[in-house]
Amino acid sequence: xxxxxxxxxxxxxxxxxxxxxxxxxxxxxxxxxxxxxxxxxxxxxxxxxxxxxxxxxxxxxxxxxxxxxxxxxxxxxxxxxxxxxxxxxxxxxxxxxxxxxxxxxxxxxxxxxxxxxxxxxxxxxxxxxxxxxxxxxxxxxxxxxxxxxxxxxxxxxxxxxxxxxxxxxxxxxxxxxxxxxxxxxxxxxxxxxxxxxxxxxxxxxxxxxxxxxxxxxxxxxxxxxxxxxxxxxxxxxxxxxxxxxxxxxxxxxxxxxxxxxxxxxxxxxxxxxxxxxxxxxxxxxxxxxxxxxxxxxxxxxxxxxxxxxxxxxxxxxxxxxxxxxxxxxxxxxxxxxxxxxxxxxxxxxxxxxxxxxxxxxxxxxxxxxxxxxxxxxxxx
Amino acid sequence: xxxxxxxxxxxxxxxxxxxxxxxxxxxxxxxxxxxxxxxxxxxxxxxxxxxxxxxxxxxxxxxxxxxxxxxxxxxxxxxxxxxxxxxxxxxxxxxxxxxxxxxxxxxxxxxxxxxxxxxxxxxxxxxxxxxxxxxxxxxxxxxxxxxxxxxxxxxxxxxxxxxxxxxxxxxxxxxxxxxxxxxxxxxxxxxxxxxxxxxxxxxxxxxxxxxxxxxxxxxxxxxxxxxx
Numbered sequence: 174x175x176x177x178x179x180x181x182x183x184x185x186x187x188x189x190x191x192x193x194x195x196x197x198x199x200x201x202x203x204x205x206x207x208x209x210x211x212x213x214x215x216x217x218x219x220x221x222x223x224x225x226x227x228x229x230x231x232x233x234x235x236x237x238x239x240x241x242x243x244x245x246x247x248x249x250x251x252x253x254x255x256x257x258x259x260x261x262x263x264x265x266x267x268x269x270x271x272x273x274x275x276x277x278x279x280x281x282x283x284x285x286x287x288x289x290x291x292x293x294x295x296x297x298x299x300x301x302x303x304x305x306x307x308x309x310x311x312x313x314x315x316x317x318x319x320x321x322x323x324x325x326x327x328x329x330x331x332x333x334x335x336x337x338x339x340x341x342x343x344x345x346x347x348x349x350x351x352x353x354x355x356x357x358x359x360x361x362x363x364x365x366x367x368x369x370x371x372x373x374x375x376x377x378x379x380x381x382x383x384x385x386x387x388x389x390x391x392x393x394x395x396x397x398x399x400x401x402x403x404x405x406x407x408x409x410x411x412x413x414x415x416x417x418x419x420x421x422x423x424x425x426x427x428x429x430x431x432x433x434x435x436x437x438x439x440x441x442x443x444x445x446x447x448x449x450x451x452x453x454x455x456x457x458x459x460x461x462x463x464x465x466x467x468x469x470x471x472x473x474x475x476x477x478x479x480x481x482x483x484x485x486x487x488x489x490x491x492x493x494x495x496x497x498x499x500x501x502x503x504x505x506x507x508x509x510x511x512x513x514x515x516x517x518x519x520x521x522x523x524x525x526x527x528x529x530x531x532x533x534x535x536x537x538x539x540x541x542x543x544x545x546x547x548x549x550x551x552x553x
Numbered sequence: 554x555x556x557x558x559x560x561x562x563x564x565x566x567x568x569x570x571x572x573x574x575x576x577x578x579x580x581x582x583x584x585x586x587x588x589x590x591x592x593x594x595x596x597x598x599x600x601x602x603x604x605x606x607x608x609x610x611x612x613x614x615x616x617x618x619x620x621x622x623x624x625x626x627x628x629x630x631x632x633x634x635x636x637x638x639x640x641x642x643x644x645x646x647x648x649x650x651x652x653x654x655x656x657x658x659x660x661x662x663x664x665x666x667x668x669x670x671x672x673x674x675x676x677x678x679x680x681x682x683x684x685x686x687x688x689x690x691x692x693x694x695x696x697x698x699x700x701x702x703x704x705x706x707x708x709x710x711x712x713x714x715x716x717x718x719x720x721x722x723x724x725x726x727x728x729x730x731x732x733x734x735x736x737x738x739x740x741x742x743x744x745x746x747x748x749x750x751x752x753x754x755x756x757x758x759x760x761x762x763x764x765x766x767x768x769x770x771x772x773x774x775x776x777x778x779x780x781x
Contacts, residue, residue, distance in 0.1 A: 189762060189763035189768070190762055190763060326755075326758065329751065329755045330755055330758070330759045330762075332755075333675070333680070333752065333755045333756055333759060334674045334675060334759075335675075335676055506763075506768065506772075507772070512670075513667060513670065513671040513672070515671060515672065516672060517671070517672020517673050517674060518672070518673055518674055518675055518676050519676075521672070522672060523672070541773065
């Protein structure tokens with residue numbers, strides 16, 4: 174099986190309402206989707222979400238990196254067998270992108286597309302590569318930034334649809350009032366987490382966490398900016414709230430450093446951020462081996478492609494505490510697959526059992542929603 | 554749940570819809586009229602089925618109104634009436650889009666299929682019914698105020714004659730009554746199924762968290778976050 178062509182789609186799918194946190198506000202999806210084709214005409218789809226403040230990639234550099242560095246090194250070559258994920262990950266060469274921490278969104282998009290293609294070619298589901306350990310996946314809801322009144326409104330919506338786990342975006346002057354109001358709106362039966370997206374100083378983190386800890390906080394995500402892991406380790410000692418790392422955890426080397434410094438209670442593993450399924454599995458395994466909990470995270474505005482991959486990962490990991498994503502048309506004006514990947518009541522969603530990633534991507538929607546489309550062949 | 558609160562939400566939605574760049578383009582003669590006509594047809598071709606679903610869930614106080622709506626959708630309320638889907642088919646044909654009818658029908662059917670197969674967000678039919686009723690009444694509310702403007706835009710800039718625009722003119726006349734009935738029915742529904750005000754309002758707000766009119770009529774709009 175040889176890859177003979179690829180298409181890159183830089184998407185711009187509007188959100189039904191803006192999503193904001195301390196680092197940015199988003200009004201549309203800006204994912205890059207990769208479609209690969211093999212010599213038998215089988216197609217596979219993958220997706221990455223470039224984030225300048227996470228991996229250092231932008232849509233433009235991701236497109237450039239895929240076209241110039243990654244695609245030429247896999248085009249025309251025989252892919253490893255469909256059932257061998259580590260082989261596929263090794264097949265994809267290590268690359269570097271100037272100015273970026275790691276070109277992980279690009280790598281993830283191509284890895285997923287190749288895996289989807291390889292599995293579709295032989296009509297096998299993802300379960301043949303990643304055997305699921307559970308029959309359904311339970312997602313968390315997210316309360317985005319904005320006024321406290323808006324946060325409460327979102328929290329009520331989460332309660333109305335029965336979400337059992339909710340994350341609140343923090344990193345503002347009114348954090349304590351915000352978390353208190355959201356907890357009141359959700360009631361005591363819902364697990365509550367915070368996500369500061371690195372917006373706090375050490376002192377601010379300690380102050381807020383001390384104030385809200387009595388409300389029952391399951392974890393705080395990325396309280397401090399990505400930086401020395403010792404700062405996170407110190408914070409972990411200074412607060413009763415478990416610390417989850419996100420922006421601080423991009424590479425396997427990051428995972429090792431965080432473990433060595435005892436700087437995290439949870440790893441937030443996101444496929445796009447971590448460079449694909451194989452590396453996400455490896456990072457999650459490193460954490461689980463030393464008792465660090467795992468959250469399977471998502472990218473705001475991801476389409477059904479990354480959501481499907483995330484669901485397979487969440488279903489396959491030996492231990493997973495929280496799962497995010499699969500908002501589908503709750504957030505996007507239109508998703509790209511025939512099947513809906515959106516979670517249902519209580520955040521629950523079934524496994525995807527079709528060939529490859531388990532969804533059928535509608536290419537016409539990608540083309541219609543793309544601001545840039547690039548065709549790549551074996552000639553580059 | 555207070556009617557005035559829901560009415561205010563509907564009014565904000567209508568205001569945002571008519572204030573959108575896409576609606577302005579429609580009235581200014583630079584809209585994508587074919588896409589708009591197809592989207593309107595796609596949004597409403599299956600209305601009889603959706604109203605029938607709501608009739609099945611209707612509390613006693615709202616059942617008569619919803620039955621009336623259903624008969625009207627089916628063209629059975631008066632002898633001279635035609636089924637509303639037939640009016641939409643007329644619109645497509647008159648606009649020279651008859652060849653698109655099969656595709657539009659298929660997309661409308663697929664929209665229903667998606668609703669039915671997607672995991673339910675709510676725990677019971679009472680919540681699903683409230684969300685569906687909210688959207689139907691919101692459209693009646695909007696059409697009673699705006700369908701005349703849409704018909705004028707299509708007549709002026711797309712050259713469609715009055716018979717082709719009957720779906721719009723019918724709704725501008727009839728939906729004033731429907732919209733008022735609908736607001737009362739929403740209240741009756743919430744009361745009969747024992748929603749607290751907060752519960753009902755949360756579901757109404759969630760249904761209207763995006764502009765439902767823009768979403769259905771201007772599907773390919775590129776601007777997000779239209780103010781409501």
